[in-house]
Amino acid sequence: MNEFLKNLRNVQRSNNQRYSGGSTRKEVDGNYYPGKERRKVKDRRKQQQQEESLCIEELINEAIPSINSYMAKIADSLERLTEQNETLIDAKIKQCRSMDLFFNTISTKLDDKISISIEDNGSFTSPGGEICINNRSEKRHTKNEVIAMIKDMRKNSATFSEIAESLQEKGIPTFSGRGAWHAQTIHRLCKK
Known part of the structure; x- marks a missing residue:
């Protein structure tokens, strides 16, 4: 029975070597991993981050022209809004002055000695x-x-x-x- 188990393990090792392209090594947890194909987690994360940053840069570069056009539209809208506010303020100032003149005129008329x-x-x-x-x-x-x-x-x-x-x-x-x-x-x- 021991020989049978040894043969089974040898067959599994040879299959692993055939698929992995190299020797296998046994890790601490008892699992076999191919030796040469194994990448470190840090390397994979760096590569993913580089790919993501390139993707983000491409998106930003594509979005810059539309952002510029929207910013120009916003600036134009703000200029028009400030002009409208200035005309509104001027109109309110004129209104206040005319009301002041009106009430001052009424006040002087009432203060005069009007008799009936x-x-x-x-x-x-x-x-x-x-x-x-x-x-x-x-x-x-x-x-x-x-x-x-x-x-x-x-x-x-x-x-x-x-x-x-x-x-x-x-x-x-x-x-x-x-x-x-x-x-x-x-x-x-x-x-x-």
């Missing part, structure tokens, strides 16, 4: 600086003038309710044009 007279038939006229209500002619005062009057009365030690009564008697309308003067309103104006 109401006639018996209900028609409105504007004679220079007079308001005629209930057949009583009164001078129209600006907000700053009314506040100055209130502060002067307060310096003369008038109470808040006395100042309110005085303004009512003189026929000076409130800043809103509605209602009557009250001591609390005078108090708030004196605090400012």
Whole structure:
């Protein structure tokens, strides 16, 4: 039986030598490997890495022209976008200036002593600086003038309710044009 096993091993060795082209050697784990054809793992990895890097370089070289064209398109788009933003900013600046001019004009018109007279038939006229209500002619005062009057009365030690009564008697309308003067309103104006 031992001879049979020896012959079997010899036949296997000769088959391995025939296919591998060289002698075989037994590794530590007990497996037989062909001796000359064996490459190291590092060599195979290096070769794979070189092949991959060549492939990547080829892909990059093929992609460069299309990347350049896309970059040029992006640059053109950015230039157009900045031009549009600049025109939009200019338009907004013009809009703000016109709004400022509009409100300044309204403010100066309201600060001017605009007066209205109401006639018996209900028609409105504007004679220079007079308001005629209930057949009583009164001078129209600006907000700053009314506040100055209130502060002067307060310096003369008038109470808040006395100042309110005085303004009512003189026929000076409130800043809103509605209602009557009250001591609390005078108090708030004196605090400012």
